[in-house]
Amino acid sequence: MLEVKKLKKVFNAGTVNEKVALSDVNLTLNDGDFITVIGGNGAGKSTLLNSIAGVFPVDEGHIVLDHVDVTRLPEHKRARYLGRVFQDPMMGTAADMNIEENLALAYRRGRMRTLRWGVTNAERAKYKELLKQLDLGLENRMSDKVGLLSGGQRQALTLLMATLKAPKLLLLDEHTAALDPKTAQKVLDMTQKLVGENQLTTLMVTHNMQDAIRLGNRLIMMNNGHIAVDIAGEEKQKLTREDLMALFAASSGQELANDRMLLS
Amino acid sequence: MTQVLLGAVSLGLLWAIMTIGVYITYRVLDIADLSVEGTLPLGAAVACMLITKDTNPYLASLIAMLCGCAAGMVTGLLHTKLKIPALLSGILTMTALYSINMRIMGNSPSVYILRKPTVFKPLQNLGLDANLSMIIVGFVCAMLIISILYWFFGTELGSAIRATGNNQRMVRAQGINTDTMKILGLMISNGLVALSGAFIAQNQSFADVQMGTGSIVIGLASLIIGEVLFNSRGFYGRLFALILGALVYRLIIAMVLKFGMNPNDLKLFTAITVAIALWLPQGKEILRTFTKSLKKEAA
Numbered sequence: 348m349l350e351v352k353k354l355k356k357v358f359n360a361g362t363v364n365e366k367v368a369l370s371d372v373n374l375t376l377n378d379g380d381f382i383t384v385i386g387g388n389g390a391g392k393s394t395l396l397n398s399i400a401g402v403f404p405v406d407e408g409h410i411v412l413d414h415v416d417v418t419r420l421p422e423h424k425r426a427r428y429l430g431r432v433f434q435d436p437m438m439g440t441a442a443d444m445n446i447e448e449n450l451a452l453a454y455r456r457g458r459m460r461t462l463r464w465g466v467t468n469a470e471r472a473k474y475k476e477l478l479k480q481l482d483l484g485l486e487n488r489m490s491d492k493v494g495l496l497s498g499g500q501r502q503a504l505t506l507l508m509a510t511l512k513a514p515k516l517l518l519l520d521e522h523t524a525a526l527d528p529k530t531a532q533k534v535l536d537m538t539q540k541l542v543g544e545n546q547l548t549t550l551m552v553t554h555n556m557q558d559a560i561r562l563g564n565r566l567i568m569m570n571n572g573h574i575a576v577d578i579a580g581e582e583k584q585k586l587t588r589e590d591l592m593a594l595f596a597a598s599s600g601q602e603l604a605n606d607r608m609l610l611s
Numbered sequence: 612m613t614q615v616l617l618g619a620v621s622l623g624l625l626w627a628i629m630t631i632g633v634y635i636t637y638r639v640l641d642i643a644d645l646s647v648e649g650t651l652p653l654g655a656a657v658a659c660m661l662i663t664k665d666t667n668p669y670l671a672s673l674i675a676m677l678c679g680c681a682a683g684m685v686t687g688l689l690h691t692k693l694k695i696p697a698l699l700s701g702i703l704t705m706t707a708l709y710s711i712n713m714r715i716m717g718n719s720p721s722v723y724i725l726r727k728p729t730v731f732k733p734l735q736n737l738g739l740d741a742n743l744s745m746i747i748v749g750f751v752c753a754m755l756i757i758s759i760l761y762w763f764f765g766t767e768l769g770s771a772i773r774a775t776g777n778n779q780r781m782v783r784a785q786g787i788n789t790d791t792m793k794i795l796g797l798m799i800s801n802g803l804v805a806l807s808g809a810f811i812a813q814n815q816s817f818a819d820v821q822m823g824t825g826s827i828v829i830g831l832a833s834l835i836i837g838e839v840l841f842n843s844r845g846f847y848g849r850l851f852a853l854i855l856g857a858l859v860y861r862l863i864i865a866m867v868l869k870f871g872m873n874p875n876d877l878k879l880f881t882a883i884t885v886a887i888a889l890w891l892p893q894g895k896e897i898l899r900t901f902t903k904s905l906k907k908e909a910a
Contacts, residue, residue: 400784426786439784441777444770452774455767457786462763465770508785 348548349376349399349516354408356394356572368394369572372408376516376548383559384552386569392552393434395569396518399550401425413515427457430509430547432502432522439505442494446485446504449493450474453508477507481537499530503537510541517542519551523558535562560586570599615865617742623861624749625810626833627854631756632803633830634853639764640776640796645701646686647804647830649708650679651823654805655812656715659722662813668730672809679805680798682708687794705823712820721819729813745814752810756803757850764846772796804830825878832881833857835888 354372359365369391376382386392398405399412401422410418412428433439440449451466451474471489478486481503485496493501502522509517519538523531535558542549553559559566566583568576568591575598578586629651636644654675661671682704689700716722734744763769774782775792782789804826812818837856843849864881868874887894 421788422783423786423788426784429784431784433780438778439781441774441781443777444774448770448774451767452770452782452785452787455785460767460771460787462766462768465765465767 348378348380348413349374349550350409350411351375351395351399352409352411354395354398354410355406356391356398356403357406360406367572369398369405372572372574374567374574376550379546379548380565381542381547381549381563382551382565382567383563384550384567384569385554385556385559386575389571390569391572392569393520394572396520396550396552399425399516400429400431400518428515430456430512430514430517432505432509432517432519434521434524436498436501436505436525439508440493440501443492445490445492446478446496447471447474447489449504450477450508450511453511456512456514477511481507497530499526499534502526502530502534506534506537506541510545510547513545513547515548517547517549517551519549521552521554524554538562556588556591560588560591566591568595570595575599612869614742615869616862617746619861619865620858621742621745621749622811622814623858624746624753624854625807625814626829626861627749627753627807627857628756628810629804629807629826630830630833630837630853630857631753631760631850632800632807633827634834634850635760635796635800635803637831637834638776639773640793640800642690642697642776642793642797643701643827644683644686644797644800645698645827646682646704646708646797646801647701648823648826649705649712650682650801650804651808651811651826652712652818652820653682653708653715654679654808655818655822656712656722656820657805658809659724659812659818660715660717662724662727662729663722665727668728668732668813672730672806672813675809676802676806679808680802682805683797683799683801684794686801687790687797690797691790691793709820716818716820720821721817723817724813725816729816730810731813749810752806753854757847757854760799760850761847768795825881828878828881828885829860832885832888833860835885836860836863839888839891 351372351374354369356369357365357367372395384392384395397403399410401417401420405418409416412425417425417428431439441452447466451470454470475486475489478489483500483503485500485504493504496504506522523534526534538551539562541547549563551563564583565579566576566586567574576591576594578594629647633647636642657675657678658671661674662668686700686704689695689703690697695703713720731741731744731748734747735741739747764773771782771787772792772795775787775789779789782792808822811822833856834853835856836859837852840859841852841855843852864877867880872880
């Protein structure tokens with residue numbers, strides 16, 4: 348489904364602030380893989396996701412999505428393959444437009460925008476049904492501006508938008524990090540449900556070890572722009588926090604010392 | 612007095628078309644576009660030159676509008692392809708248009724179309740008075756334009772343009788080219804401004820290379836007056852409020868002139884009005900906390 352080959356990304360090249368964010372990253376995702384990505388600050392997790400999404404060009408390597416080399420494609424052209432949810436709940440929706448308009452924008456992902464109506468009545472019924480399943484009461488607020496919703500509601504809506512038209516690959520970039528624990532849990536449950544129902548191939552960045560271990564069928568730990576740990580299948584099922592820390596120490600030659608990851 | 616008021620209303624309706632153009636960039640796209648200061652006289656120059664060459668005034672106005680669209684496209688390309696900040700892109704187009712407008716008018720700062728047919732003439736020939744025929748043409752045009760825009764911004768394409776002014780990252784994630792949307796928005800906006808310029812020139816029987824000076828501030832003043840006085844939730848209502856805002860602005864100007872203000876002070880007056888209006892949202896907040904603390908002290 349996704350093939351990342353020898354990916355390299357350097358920020359501020361040639362300046363004192365030069366930072367190698369990704370170096371020689373190789374990664375192959377199979378259909379239906381649900382991969383959790385964990386790592387400290389500056390490990391390259393978000394850079395990896397943004398490189399795949401085409402937010403910025405990469406310096407070296409190739410990205411192949413569904414047998415198409417998308418390395419040189421601009422962000423909006425890759426969007427047809429991708430569903431994305433960002434860390435910032437404000438990022439995934441248009442605040443001054445209402446709920447149904449936002450959903451309608453997502454429903455047309457990867458399609459030419461024409462002079463047909465932006466939202467049709469048939470769609471409205473469909474959206475209402477889908478919103479009902481979120482169980483947030485949003486089905487009765489379809490003409491409310493998204494700016495009026497809470498962060499959690501907006502993130503749930505973004506998640507629905509990202510999966511409305513089943514993407515080849517779902518990219519979740521710490522999408523629960525900005526939410527309170529209870530809401531975060533709810534959004535995570537929803538993620539599991541939507542991914543499971545639609546059999547979506549998923550890359551989910553998180554800083555929460557527990558979530559990384561609990562969710563998905565494969566776990567990747569990143570460090571200094573490399574993939575330090577990559578475990579899947581049964582091995583992943585039996586994984587504990589202690590195992591993960593030991594694996595990290597063995598592969599990177601250093602102790603895992605990141606409060607944000609260890610405390611959560 | 613009635614003539615003054617009627618004159619203000621008719622002029623207001625012609626400027627309303629320009630205000631709608633400013634709204635599309637300033638509110639919908641969230642771009643302060645200064646190219647309008649050049650596209651207003653561009654529309655005037657193109658329409659007047661064509662009319663002096665005996666072109667049908669309706670066709671001349673349409674061509675003027677298309678020229679405005681082209682100018683808007685230049686601003687859009689400067690901004691999106693060359694990555695020049697929007698404000699500066701507009702200033703560049705505006706500056707370049709000064710020379711272009713002079714060339715269109717045959718290297719002269721103004722062109723007169725006295726006794727030539729204009730878009731207002733057919734109604735005048737039916738025996739209507741000049742102001743009244745202007746009001747009818749202006750009103751019909753303005754209503755037609757807001758109806759078309761109301762439809763357009765409800766379509767897939769229009770929704771994509773609105774979303775671009777809201778959250779570009781989200782729009783790109785939905786597979787929409789934000790550069791194209793910005794260019795389209797700037798083209799529509801500047802097309803309307805040029806059309807407004809064409810009408811204004813036909814009304815005053817001449818085009819002047821300087822007539823765009825300060826027009827962005829006039830547009831913003833009308834827009835803000837419309838929003839403050841006729842606050843509306845629906846999109847159609849908001850567009851209609853722009854027309855009313857442009858009317859009220861012209862009435863205010865007519866009044867202060869009537870009461871003896873020096874016409875040269877008008878631009879200063881308008882700039883101060885806009886500055887206060889833009890400050891108003893923050894000002895309300897400051898005033899609120901201030902009165903609150905006063906009440907607290909009193910208690």
